[in-house]
Amino acid sequence: MIDYHLHTKRCGHATGLPEDYLLRAEAIGLQEIGFSDHFPLSLLGHTPKAKVTMESEELVDYIQDIEKLKEKARIMKVKVGIEIDYFPEVEEKIGRLLEEYAFDYVIGSIHFIGDWDFTHPAYAEGYRNLDIDRLYVEYFELIEKACRSRLFDIIGHIDVIKKFGYRPGTDLGPLWLKMARVLRETGTCIELNTSGRDAPVGEFYPNQPLLEACLAERVPLTLGSDAHSPEQVGRYFPEVKSLLSEIGCRELAIFENRVISSVAL
Ligand code: ZN
Ligand code: FE
Ligand code: FE
Ligand code: ZN
Secondary structure (H helix, E strand, C coil): CEEEEECCHHHCCCCCCHHHHHHHHHHCCCCEEEECCECCHHHHCCCCCCCCCCCHHHHHHHHHHHHHHHHHCCCCEEEEEEEEECCHHHHHHHHHHHHCCCCCEEEEECCEECCEECCCHHHHHHHCCCCHHHHHHHHHHHHHHHHHHCCCCEECCCCHHHCCCCCCCCCCHHHHHHHHHHHHHHCCEEEEEHHHHHCCCCCCECCHHHHHHHHHCCCCEEEECCECCHHHCCCCHHHHHHHHHHCCCCEEEEEECCEEEEEEC
């Protein structure tokens, strides 16, 4: 199996050096890992209240560190990815910035609606006074825009809006069908991100109905733990393995120089 969503201490809210993550991945017998630390928000002209990404000066060092690790790793394949925040206002800027660096893959994630970091526990009270039905519509409109921008290889934790357990009262089935079609049309992958199991919501991203809708539309799937410490590498992967075989998913997408291929499960 592969773990394509690893952070490092550079982002300021994770622990461990890239080497520590590699050691853990080797110990649990993964075949391939990819780092996807948070792209500097300052380069997108965004100044969050809490430090959630590396600084702009660190980006080159981050890439170099992972490139070095690629050579050090004997059996394990190591990829250099990035997790970048999507804001519709700065699409062109994101495009220009991504051209400057040689990533194996780019995960586009939405953590902010306006200035609100709705994924950050410190700001979770922000959900209380909101119309959750409308919030979901707004969030998934941003996801659709992110797909249509074609800036990203993979959409990160696609239904992270559920993180703190706030759910709309409406049937989401039609929305999942629509999202799966948008992903297919735009050639965008999703990831099965196991970190949601340890969040208040207690389930993987995406939930099983959305995952199955994506599978039916043949949307490629990667896998990631969203580890923010070395011991989180590959979290819940044995369970993922049985889930994927149960729903008939037989391969995972992998990337090199932003070109997709696949590995059998
Ligand atoms: Zn993070
Ligand atoms: Fe994220
Ligand atoms: Fe992440
Ligand atoms: Zn993430």
